[in-house]
Amino acid sequence: HLDEMATDAEAWQELGTIYASEGRLAQAAFCFEELLVHDPLNTLFLCVYAELQFGLGRFRLSRQYAAHVVSLQPQNSRALWTLILTSRNSLENACADRKGATRERVKKADRDRALNRNGTGAAAAEDELKTLLHLSLGAVRRLAGIYEKALAKGEENDDTPGGPLDSAFGAAALRRLAAHRVFFLSRAKEVNAKVGK
Template identity: 35%
Template sequence: MSYNFEELSFSEAKDLLRKWRENNERRSDDVIELWTSVISDNVAKLGNEKHLVLEQVMYAALDCHAYHIAVMCTCMLSYEFPNSMRVLRYDAAYNEAKEAYGEALETLDKIIKADETNAAARKQRVAVLKSQGLINEAIKELVDYLKKFMSDVEAWQELCTLYSRQGEYARAAFCAEELLLHQPHNHLMHQRLADIRYTMGGVENMELAKSYYCQALKLNPDNMRALLGLFLTTNNLLSHYKSAGNAGKRKEVWKLCQWAQSGAARRQGQTRAPSAAAAPDLTQAMLALAIQD
């Protein structure tokens, strides 16, 4: 939705900023335009929302590289809260945006030294290290953070991603299992762990991946990525179950493979599932569907 900000009243502009905050809409360009055209000359009229708006505008200014606005908002907040750790984090964010990473880390270290339980500062420190490409250091910092804040789901997700980027899939799988403990009914968590197990390879990991893909599809039958993963996993396991002693497992895996094929066919709007001989072509089709999904 487009707005003509110059025609908005102050009350309407304030309500619009509140709406974006409550809906977690970043809208940085719009926030800056609204600030410059309506709000900036009447900051005192914001009342109890003054500090929230200043914070909102400050982060929007950093997104838009309008550093002069960010500095002005930070100075106004610093004047009212001279010893605030939260305002110090704004300084760190400002230095990070300007790629002054050393100064940003120095400010964050100062905050953490004053308050070891400041979770926001610790997570921001991880973000600064990532911005510098120091992935191993970011991992170490995140591990230390999770020793103190073990229930932080976002931190476990980030650590899982960082381990995967570094090729440390066993540790990534551990993080994914922790995520499952926190969100056992989230199909994406099951799918993520299955993806990692599939990437690790080997019969044992493939069997685990098959189980997690099945659970993801049980929780959300429309999860096309899990359907694709189940097809690829079962197709891989079929080559391992060729001996006579694995006839039962091979039959079960074959049924799952057929089921995954028919599910993909239905998603494509086909009237019948493709034959086993068409499996390689189906893989490409399912990949295309997963990307579109």
């Protein structure tokens, strides 16, 4: 069907969803790329594409798409969670690389720095790390604000169905966000980055 009707968004979405459910993330990502060609500002497609890129291990691309969704919809909790998870994963990988560096890699890095008098490579990596930390903490703060506001609203309206379950979920989400915040702040301390609390 898609050979004849390449612009059928519903068919692309269904095919992408099927591929994703089967774990064929690269094929699912292709389907959502096709959807984004036809509707580049659809935040659902952008979020799903960001999540697929995360699943494929393309954290920078995933983070870029999630940040784009947040720029379009600042209260999009799905995109904020994607930002937090991709940032955390990138930071964990960066810290593991730093800790796992052998003496040879350290010597090579020293030689490279000596050759590159400006140290722009190391400075760029440091700037990227600081930007990542600021982005991460901002996403945590924004998402915590969304949950706190929803919890406060739920307490005002006790007659809401599922109230206790919603408050339990909200409280658990806030605890998880607090754990992410501690992680990001500890990474900031490791690299001597000054970030807001």
